[in-house]
Amino acid sequence: MKFSLPVSDFNLEHTLECGQAFRWERSGDFYTGVIGESLVKAAFDGRELTVETGSRADKEKIADYFGLNEDLPRIYKEIGTDPHVKKAIKKYHGLRILNQDRWECLASFILSSYTNIPRIKKMIAGLSKKFGKRLVLGRMDAYSFPPAGRIAGADIKILKGLGLGFRAAYIKDTARKVASKKFDLDALEDLNYKEAKERLMSLKGVGEKVADCVLLFSFKRYEAFPVDVWIKRGIEELYFSGKAAAPKKAAEFARERFGAYAGYAQEYLYHYLRHGREKA
DNA sequence: TGCCAGGAGTTAG
DNA sequence: CTAACTCATGGC
Numbered sequence: 001m002k003f004s005l006p007v008s009d010f011n012l013e014h015t016l017e018c019g020q021a022f023r024w025e026r027s028g029d030f031y032t033g034v035i036g037e038s039l040v041k042a043a044f045d046g047r048e049l050t051v052e053t054g055s056r057a058d059k060e061k062i063a064d065y066f067g068l069n070e071d072l073p074r075i076y077k078e079i080g081t082d083p084h085v086k087k088a089i090k091k092y093h094g095l096r097i098l099n100q101d102r103w104e105c106l107a108s109f110i111l112s113s114y115t116n117i118p119r120i121k122k123m124i125a126g127l128s129k130k131f132g133k134r135l136v137l138g139r140m141d142a143y144s145f146p147p148a149g150r151i152a153g154a155d156i157k158i159l160k161g162l163g164l165g166f167r168a169a170y171i172k173d174t175a176r177k178v179a180s181k182k183f184d185l186d187a188l189e190d191l192n193y194k195e196a197k198e199r200l201m202s203l204k205g206v207g208e209k210v211a212d213c214v215l216l217f218s219f220k221r222y223e224a225f226p227v228d229v230w231i232k233r234g235i236e237e238l239y240f241s242g243k244a245a246a247p248k249k250a251a252e253f254a255r256e257r258f259g260a261y262a263g264y265a266q267e268y269l270y271h272y273l274r275h276g277r278e279k280a
Numbered sequence: 281t282g283c284c285a286g287g288a289g290t291t292a293g
Numbered sequence: 294c295t296a297a298c299t300c301a302t303g304g305c
Contacts, residue, residue: 019286109286109287110287110288112286112287113286113287113288113300114285114286114287114288114300114301114302115285115286115287115301115302115303116284116285116286116303116304117285117286118285118303118304119285119302119303119304120285120286122303160301163301163302163303164301165300165301165302166288166299166300166301167300167301170288204288204289205287205288205289206288207287207288207289208287208288209286209287209288210287210288213286226286227286228286228287229285229286229287230286231286270286274286282305283304283305284303284304284305285302285303285304287300288299288300289298289299289300290297290298290299291296291297291298291299292295292296292297292298293294293295293296293297
């Protein structure tokens, strides 16, 4: 099926290429990716987001995935009081935080540890091809991200063979807990930010940064502020005149400064620090 | 060759 | 609490 959603304050490229999701590829003027059990083709012409899927797709769910229900101007008003964030917003206007599948997001960011985006994409693609379901859209095909149960039962050697390295043990352990309901991902919804983060961090391979990414990208916890080396350096440079600060300090500082939408500020700052500062 | 990549766990002090 | 070491590999 195919449908269009009228959207303002949106930029598909910035949204899909800012490092929050690992399953989208650009081909010409559109992107292809996987949302849940659907292979999706998405294009944006500046006014409408046009989406085509091989299966029946819930329009409302797709809109929610792309973060279209958030009032971006209001968020800009709140975090744009900061001059650095304001510049980043100007440059990356329309970047929205996605609302991704929780298990896929958790697994993906466990895999993100100490590696780079091309490799993360490769690991996820490999896992999906090996353990996921084949999806079709026209002449294209792709694979769904495997449910926890499939990875829980996987041979650790196979996982390592897919390039996961030391992450293989982490993701298998977490997959087992999620599949057996020993760890109830959806139950985190009922916890406050701090409690949910602590609970996530009880999983092997999940530290502060990964927990914040999961809460931000799949739970709509916009106060989460993931701190990686880039953000840490950037915060130190922009707000502490270059003096080294502990990652914890950087996160606390950010939540205090940017408030309930610190995570949105993080995405803009991150993109800005890595790609666009010199040209701004 | 060397170095880095959106970290986390463990141990030592 | 911080610092240092380990894990482990593709890409440039």
